[in-house]
Structures are given as C-alpha cells and as structure tokens.
Amino acid sequence: MVQKSDKIWFDGKLVPWDEANVHVLTHALHYGTGVFEGIRAYECSNGKSAVFRLEEHMERLLDSAKIIGLKVPFDRDQLVEATVATLKANGLKAGYVRPLVFVGAGAMGVHPGQNPIQVCIATWPWGAYLGEEALEKGIRVKCSSFTRHHVNVMMTKAKSCGNYVNSVLAKTEAVADGYDEAIMLDPQGYVAEGSGENIFMVKDDVLYTPPLHNVLGGFTRDSVMTLAADLGYEVREATLGRDMLYIADEVFFTGTAAEITPIREIDRRTIGEGKAGPLAKLLQAEFFGVVKGENPDYAFWLHEYEV
Ligand code: PPE
Secondary structure, three states: OOOOEEEEEEEOEEHHHHHHOOOOOOOHHHOOOEEEEEEEEEOOOHHHHEEEOOHHHHHHHHHHHHHOOOOOOHHHHHHHHHHHHHHHHHHOOOOOEEOOOOOOOOOOOOOOOOOEEEEEEEEOOOOOOOOHHHHHEEEEEEOOOOOOOOOOOOOOOOEEEOOOOHHHHHHHHHHHHOOOOOEEEEOOEEEEEOOOOEEEEEOOOOEHHHHHHOOOHHHHHHHHHHHHHHOOEEEEEOOOHHHHHHHHOOEEEEEEEOOOEEEEEEEEEEEOOOOOOOHHHHHHHHHHHHHOOHHHHHHHHHHEEEE
16 A cells, blocks of 8 residues: 555645545546656755656656647646645655646547646655565566557657556566566567666676667666766667577666666576676665765756755
C-alpha cells in the first residue's frame, strides 16, 4: 500500500488526500488518455532537500501531453512550484512525486472532445523500488514474451498511461514466473528497456545502452551517461541483442523509481560475478552523492527546498 500523505495538489489546489477523487466516467480510466511523471526528492547532507531534475521532468510531462494531444492548463513553472508546495505541505524531506495529467469526465467515446484536462500531483515516501537488497545484490530478470511498443503503434516518447498496459503485462508475467523484473525487446528483437527502467551493460570497461529510437529518454539514464563519461569511461549508444547482455560483465537498470539497480541474472544465466558489478557500484555511489547535494559539479540538477 502506498503510504498516505496529508495533501494532493489537484487542479490548482491542495486538497486532503482522501478527497482527491474522480468520476468513474473519467475518460482516462476508459481509454488511458493521461500522461504522468515519476520524480524523486532526496534529503541532502546539508539538512535541506532537493528534487532531482524537477524542471526537466515537468518539461517531459508537457512533451508527453503534446504528443498525445492534451492541452495542459498549467505551465512548467506552475507545475514546479506546485510540486514544491505539495512536498512542503506533506512535510516530506524526501519522497516520490507523481504528477498526472488526464482527460476528465464529460463526453464518452474515444474522442476526448471538450472533456476537461485535469492535473494532480501526489507525493509520498517511497523507498527502493525493487527493495533495498536489490540495490546491493542485484535482481533476477527475464526477457519478456511481450514486445515493447513499435514507435508508430504507441508513442514511446510519451509517458502515457495507456503505454503502461504493455509494462503491466511484462511485469506481471515476470513476477508470476519468479523473476523480479522484465527486459523488453523491441519489434525487431533488440533490447529496449525494462517495464519502467532504462537498461545498461558493461563490457571491457565500456558502458553501452540502447539508443533512444523507441525507449523513454530517462533522466537517470542521462545522469548515468554523464557521470560515467565524466569519470573517464567510454559510453556508447548501441543496438544490443539479448545475447550481448548474457555475456556482459555487468548489466543494470536505471530509473527514478529503480535508481541504479544491478541485474545479477537474465534468463537463468548469471551475469558477470552474479552480484552488483564494480561500475554499477561506483555509479550508484556517484549518483547518490549527486542527489544528496554532495557534489557541487552537478548542483544544477537539484531544485532545493526546505520543509
Ligand atoms: N523507461 C520507462 C518505460 C519508464 O517508465 C521509466 C521511468 C524509465 C525508462 C526511466 O526514466 P527516468 O525515471 O526519467 O530515469 N519509470 C517511472 C515509473 C515507474 C513506476 O512503476 O511507476 C519511474 O521510475 O518513476
């Protein structure tokens, strides 16, 4: 169960958590016509707090809305301000932030017509997505029997609600089969991403990740590529077959929720030493240092606030 907070920002106002409700004929409930974001706030070592890459997340939210044709009644700066106001109202020094833009109730039928576009921002405490142990020991995953979206079937750059049925299918199958998470292959059979994460592999000290053709341009992905390059590692975007992952030295997922989660087994094959690899560990240390405000070189990624 998600841990309740006091307030949710809903269409411009902070309302009590239990009163942030919608009608059952909400268009998005029927047709998946919504877009969302996942953002994290971290408690910093100086006692303040910071939201990680907040402005960029809100820009991606507006881009997602644009892709599926929703006109958002708030601009980026209003959404940024609303996020900080919600975290403060909930007294959260750290937590997960979930903005959602969706087509509300009005007319039924696929065409959203003049239905209202509603916006909410919820915040709550959320620990490690795949468990604390996952961050240290790594997880077991399988390549899904479900294919990731073709770019011209679902818009893969839109973090749209409807897109995530594909993720739900993959994740549910993986968990039912005894795995922690799924790796999804694209319609050509190449590695795309996790159900809610980007993916990286390490081979001979080079870091590889699939190009952005048909995967979400993750901010954790971008942060990891930047940190690795700044540490002197070669970073390449490359089309990868699943067999490249099998023989990699390390494989790991990145995402706001998943942070940097090492993968120790894929399709019953042990990856590397079968535990978090050295580069994954190094990048985790760097990343957690950055989000906690311990590295002034990347302070521009942080939106500070005080509870
Ligand atoms: N790919 C997908 C499909 C995805 O959903 C995410 C984030 C990413 C990549 C990584 O993007 P970024 O967070 O900007 O590094 N998934 C969000 C939702 C997860 C959920 O289960 O809900 C998240 O991590 O917040």
